[in-house]
Amino acid sequence: xxRDATLVAGRDLRIEARSRVTLHQVAPFAxxxxxxxxxxxxxxxxxxxxxxxxxxxxxxxxxALLALARSAKLEEADGVRDALRLSALEPAGVFxxxxxxxxxxxxxxxxxxxxxxxxxxxxxPAEIGLLxxxxxxxxxxxxxxxxxxxxxxxxxxVRETLLPLLLLPVLAPVLIGATRAFEAALAGTPAxxxxxxxxxxxxxxxxxxAGALAYGTLLEGS
Amino acid sequence: MIAMTHAGYVAAGxxxxxxxxxxxALSVLRRxxxxxxxxxxEERRWS
Amino acid sequence: MTATPTAGxxxxxxxxxxxPSRPEAHPGPASTGSRATRVIGLLxxxxIGLLxxYGLVISPADAEMADAVRLYYIHVxxxxxxxLGCFITTGASALWLRRRSAGWDALAEAGAExxxxxxxxxxxxxxxxxxxxxxxxxTWDARLTSTAVLTALLVGYLALRRLxxxxxxxxxxxxxxxxxxVPNFIVVNRxxxxxxxxxxxxxLFRLDPAIEGDMLVAAMVGYxxxxxxxxWLMIHRFRxxxxxxxxxxxxxxxxxxxxRSEAQAPPSAPSAPTEPSEPSAAAPAAPVxxxxxxxxxxxxxx
Numbered sequence: 404x405x406r407d408a409t410l411v412a413g414r415d416l417r418i419e420a421r422s423r424v425t426l427h428q429v430a431p432f433a434x435x436x437x438x439x440x441x442x443x444x445x446x447x448x449x450x451x452x453x454x455x456x457x458x459x460x461x462x463x464x465x466x467a468l469l470a471l472a473r474s475a476k477l478e479e480a481d482g483v484r485d486a487l488r489l490s491a492l493e494p495a496g497v498f499x500x501x502x503x504x505x506x507x508x509x510x511x512x513x514x515x516x517x518x519x520x521x522x523x524x525x526x527x528p529a530e531i532g533l534l535x536x537x538x539x540x541x542x543x544x545x546x547x548x549x550x551x552x553x554x555x556x557x558x559x560x561v562r563e564t565l566l567p568l569l570l571l572p573v574l575a576p577v578l579i580g581a582t583r584a585f586e587a588a589l590a591g592t593p594a595x596x597x598x599x600x601x602x603x604x605x606x607x608x609x610x611x612x613a614g615a616l617a618y619g620t621l622l623e624g625s
Numbered sequence: 626m627i628a629m630t631h632a633g634y635v636a637a638g639x640x641x642x643x644x645x646x647x648x649x650a651l652s653v654l655r656r657x658x659x660x661x662x663x664x665x666x667e668e669r670r671w672s
Numbered sequence: 673m674t675a676t677p678t679a680g681x682x683x684x685x686x687x688x689x690x691x692p693s694r695p696e697a698h699p700g701p702a703s704t705g706s707r708a709t710r711v712i713g714l715l716x717x718x719x720i721g722l723l724x725x726y727g728l729v730i731s732p733a734d735a736e737m738a739d740a741v742r743l744y745y746i747h748v749x750x751x752x753x754x755x756l757g758c759f760i761t762t763g764a765s766a767l768w769l770r771r772r773s774a775g776w777d778a779l780a781e782a783g784a785e786x787x788x789x790x791x792x793x794x795x796x797x798x799x800x801x802x803x804x805x806x807x808x809x810x811t812w813d814a815r816l817t818s819t820a821v822l823t824a825l826l827v828g829y830l831a832l833r834r835l836x837x838x839x840x841x842x843x844x845x846x847x848x849x850x851x852x853x854v855p856n857f858i859v860v861n862r863x864x865x866x867x868x869x870x871x872x873x874x875x876l877f878r879l880d881p882a883i884e885g886d887m888l889v890a891a892m893v894g895y896x897x898x899x900x901x902x903x904w905l906m907i908h909r910f911r912x913x914x915x916x917x918x919x920x921x922x923x924x925x926x927x928x929x930x931x932r933s934e935a936q937a938p939p940s941a942p943s944a945p946t947e948p949s950e951p952s953a954a955a956p957a958a959p960v961x962x963x964x965x966x967x968x969x970x971x972x973x974x
Contacts, residue, residue: 555845559835568831569849572824573856576863583867602863609859617848620769624844630738631804638743638800639728642750642793643720646901649789653908657704660915666700668918671708671911 407496757787
């Protein structure tokens, strides 16, 4: 399965390297959202600083929607689905591979947004360990869930509007957990944040398993 | 009953609730009738 | 779907005409009702009447919340029905994935739609209860917030179900989504509760009323009434879903029959007026050809 996963991840990342959609479109979008929040919340009134963790993760989620939609669309190209079925690739492997590729893109986005938030909102990155672990867990959580739900809506004409509707409620715990962890980190009380990081890890594991199991059914049935 | 406190909220809640239930019930019944006309009787063996 | 409504000259399967001139073609129940549902429906109406009597008139106002407590007699049973509907959807989805029989698919759809109705009622009554009691329509307390997220999950599920897809593909996707409904809700609920428990004020909200005496009777009648209403709605909605599947099959059969008959129609025969425009079918040289081009696709393309 891991060999299959590596194959698929490699393919997805190569496509990204060639087309650079994440780099040229999703990343600027993410930074733009950060700017917009600045306009909306008036940087002089202290709201931005207090709200930084929440704004950061909301931005990550919105950008993730774009990245995940793109990842799912790669499977819709002519004949790809049949080729996948005919090849001996294990569906679970395909799932893991796609998840890894998307996770890599999301991780890059998060680093970029982290820099953005430090510069634009004046955030002071303390407790880097907690911050990084939270990002890791949240990234896996979003990537696994998003890849599964991406397969749920793949091929549909309405996928652009349906994916957010399906995915965002499911990711509410991720938003809650990641934000609380970041708040604890930035406030200098990491002890409050680690349990939330734990929640994210549990979520990530649950959806890794669920996705690996269900992906095969979805590939066959559609 | 008229002397109830917060009568407006209570009334709104009760009316909306049973209005929703009633409206939904009617909608389901209507769909049922329309579909029953289109489907041969072997498929609808209840009475 | 534009299935032609007449059987072809080959005399295919009986045509599902909906023309009023042949009512005897479809005897059998004219609706989704049956004796069972009539009995349940009647009992439900009686129970609702009793609930109104006890809930609005006989039972006293609460010491702290005054008459706002009367909304509780609806709010709590409604939340239970919501939970029931969701469990039915998840369970039926699981069973469908196991056994692939159409009944589970219909049950899953019914459960979700009925659950959504009760979700709306739960949120509405919860919010209307909160306003006179705490002064705000929305208190971000764990239960109401989780219910709001659950409502979003249900709306998403039903949106997926309504898509114009090949029924088999749609059922698979809906089943996977439905299977995840209850687990998703549990995770969301735990997270939200943990989150709200960090804020001290949450313990001030949601003090459930102390129910005793006539209030207890009202609450019990409430549970009974809503259980009956829920059952009635589920049976009818399940039958509607069942009929929808049957209607799809009927349409599909008719369309296939029409296609077959037009493929077999003698080349010299003028095209029957009901057949879809098919100029190439008249070509004498054409053998029985599956002419996919002009005929509108009955199986909706994805």
